[in-house]
Amino acid sequence: MDTRIRNARLSDDQFFKIRKEEVLPQWETGKQIEDLDECITVAKELSQGKSYALKLIEAREKGVQLLMPQFGRALTEYTIEGLQYVETESGLAPDGAWIIFSDSYTRKLDFERAAAGIERSKQEGLSMLNGWPIVNFGVEEARRIRRASQVPLTLNSTDEDGRLASEIALAAGWNGANTRSLQECVAHCKDISLQDEIRINQYESRLAAIYTERGVPICTHNACNLTGYDSAGYRAFVVVSQSLLGAEQGIKYQFLEHGLNMNMIQDIAMVRVTERLCREYCLRFGYVDVDFFTGGYPFLGAWPPRAEEANAMIAWNAIIPIMGGFRTVILKSDDEAFATPTKEGMARSVRLARHLLTIMGSQRIPESEELRTEEAMIELEVRAIMEKCLEAGDGDMAIGLCRGVEAGWVDTMLTPWKYNKGHVMVMRDAQGAVRYWNPGDVPLPDEVKAYHRDKLAEREKKEGRKLDFQMLVGDLQFASILPK
Secondary structure, eight states, X not given: OXXXXXXXXXXXXXXXXXXXXXXXXXXXXXXXXXXXXXXXXXXXXXXXXXXXXXXXXXXXXXXXOEEEOEEOOSSHHHHHHHHHHXXXXXXXXXXXXXXXXXXXXXXXXXXXXXXXHHHHHHHHTSOOSSSOOHHHHOHHHHHHHHHHOSSOEEEEOOSSOOHHHHXXXXXXXXXXXXXXXXXXXXXXXXXXXXXXHHHHHHHHHHHXXXXXXXXXXXXXXXXXXXXXXXXXXXXXHHHHHHHHHHHHTXXXXXXXXXXXXXXXXXHHHHHHHHHHHHHHHHHHTTOTTOEEEXXXXXXXXXXOSSHHHHHHHHHHHHHHHHHHTOSEEEOOOTTTTTSSOOHHHHHHHHHHHHHHHHHHTTOXXXXXXXXXXXXXXXXXXXXXXXXXXXXXXXXXXXXXXHHHHHHTSSOOSOOSOTTOOOOOEEEEOTTSOEEEEEOTTOOOOHHHHHHHHHHHHHHHHHHTSOOOHHHHHHHTTTTTSOOO
């Protein structure tokens, strides 16, 4: 295995060489941001009062939970219209922030086809792309969007290489980037090696850290959204391992973005364990000043097509982070089964979530033996995988992570990524929590294996049948099948 990748901070010479030779030349709009000093100066001005990191700190101090809708359209004016509509109709400000997503062509660095989509959108008078093509439009258009919104903006340009997109976003005063590596491989990639993905994300994390060091705080998204069919322990491990990679590059603020499996006890336990272990492992390796914020991302498995059932899903995926006391609630809209989110659908979701916050008040999940046990089992799993990776990498998480994937101790069930072994099989227990049916080569402690077996045995008893592969397949659509 090629182990040239290391969890080591990029030097200024390395960073600016990559920037000049690899990142800015990806598309012509890279020329607009060659002067990093000017980019940082303008970003500082544009993000005054709209800083994502500072908004998260303020929300924590006030005990407020932020709502984060998602939006993106092919043309700048369509995107601005959507943001302003939602902010006006739903009362998103001041306790909100935006995730702006880019289109699929931009995520695959196919900027020529994105350009064709822009032209067709102008001709048709409709959005013909599934997001805003930030790289094609460049920094001045991104600054227009920044000025048009009342709340912080972050960019979701997740895929193999989001470096130029993040350069443009940060230069425009958007204050979110990515601390991701394994997440991207599992969720969005097929052929790229983990070594190459870590290298790409080292640059993006270092870029965010440079802005922070120079007075523009950037909070990166450290995500475990994955594909929607993963154990809670695996999700937590992804985030904890990535926290070390981001911290090494100088990241001071990390938003821990957890894809939800939709069992409240398990999801809340997962997020609590992740935040606790991120702090512990970062302190262990000398990263003493990293701040963490938690959030729940709506379930990424199959959703129902009808609005009634979709709204039930939206509500439940908001209730879990509210009950867990997560700092942020990320939202989907009820029209995503047939299109990218509309401004009307996103406004409905924000109003729905705001009313949940009103009627639920300060209610939070009570402490219980069930919750403590779930936390303990997840923590044992995460520690076992983390320690095995650190041992294999002689203390270097980047090397250990790559070796873990190669050996199959770092493994999940469903992904397009060819390097994942895919020996793991998971299904839901009687309460809908995700359990290992077959852990493959994941180094689970015996206590954790027994716990998962016992939980699945409860389902066998409840349903009066033996677990089989058809039940696993059925679980993949448990939330999308419409009631008769």
